[in-house]
Amino acid sequence: MTTMNISRQNIAGVCNLKCNLVFSYPTSNCTASNYGNSINLTYENGSTPPVKYNNIDYNVQDVVIATPSRHLYNGEEVAGEVYINHVSTTGAPALVICIPIMEGSISNRMLEDIILQVSTGAANAGENTVVKTDYNLTNIVPVKPFFNYNSSNTEWVVYGMSESIKLISTTITTLKGLVTPLGPIIDGSKLYVNTTGPNKSNNDGQIYIDCQPTGSSEETTTVEDDKSATADVSFSLNDILTNPIFVYLLGGIIFFAIILGFKAILGAATGTFKMPSFKGKPN
Incomplete structure (x- = not known):
């Protein structure tokens, strides 16, 4: 097996109706801890679970910032990744939402605040600091198409490079000076894509079912999903x-x-x- 490569060339099927993601994250206080190979952030979930995935409620366990990326994107590493680790309320498999970090001309304010405050308050492994910023995961989770795969009893939702979190080059350099690499994710799981993306509400009335094929061959599932995807994303004025x-x-x-x-x-x-x-x- 090789490093998991997030690329449209590797898509095995479409899961618009089979990997539904809905989120409504609250604003939270934040304590950042330097683990040496990652920055880990606390998160307060509020009175109701902020995430529903395939009709299962999930709470945020923690948030991890790492550099460089553990996935490949179109065959290449990017500057880093943010992992939002979730645990279900029913004992279902864990859920990780992963957003890549890439260099841009303007930084995401929340993530930049976190990195810069860690650099002054928890620059060494084992240290922690209270971060003051508008800490709400809605600020970094895109309402855009995403990739999905299942690995080691964990559901992964991974966004592509076009939905990456942007940081200016000096902030990326600061991040690289705070932590060492975590190492790549080695996996051979099949990659799926949700072309419609998540919703920002837990009250959308949709039906959620498991993302992986059940009771049918992979070939049949892929054909059915591809037809669904065509109807979802290819119907345009030109078609009319x-x-x-x-x-x-x-x-x-x-x-x-x-x-x-x-x-x-x-x-x-x-x-x-x-x-x-x-x-x-x-x-």
């Missing part, structure tokens, strides 16, 4: 304009308009033109 039924209807309307216009011109010249009546015959 090139649909044969639409073309025939449009042609008929244009033809009728031409005939009506011709009669109007002829009627105007002779004084006999009348608009056609579409009323039914009298009883």
Whole structure:
């Protein structure tokens, strides 16, 4: 097995209806601990579980920041990753939401605050500090398409590079100076994609089912999912304009308009033109 590569070239199927994610994270206090190979953050869940995955409630266990990334993205490492570790309320498999970190011209304010405050308050392994920032995971979890795989009794939700958290280069350098690498995730699990992304509410009324195929072959599941994905993401204005039924209807309307216009011109010249009546015959 090799390092898990998050790439569209590796997608085995689509799980729009089979890996549903819904979240409503509250704002929380935050204590950051330097573990030497990661920065670990506490999180307060509130009175109700903030996440529902496949109709199972999950609480946040902790949040981990690591550098460089443990996954590959299109075959390459990126600057780092954020892992939001969740535990279910029913004993179901753990859930990890992973968002890559990449360099950008403007930093994500929350993550930059955390890294800079750790650099001054918990720069060495074993130290911790209270972080003051607008600490809400909604600030970093995208409402965008995501990848999914199952490994070692853990469900992984991984976002692609286009949904990465951005940090300026100096903040990434600071992060790399705080922790050492965790090491890659070695896995050969099949990769799925949810093309619709999560919702930000626990009251959406949807039905959630397990992401992995059950009671059917992988080939059958992939075909069914691919059809669903086509309906979800490929129906566009261009599809309407090139649909044969639409073309025939449009042609008929244009033809009728031409005939009506011709009669109007002829009627105007002779004084006999009348608009056609579409009323039914009298009883």
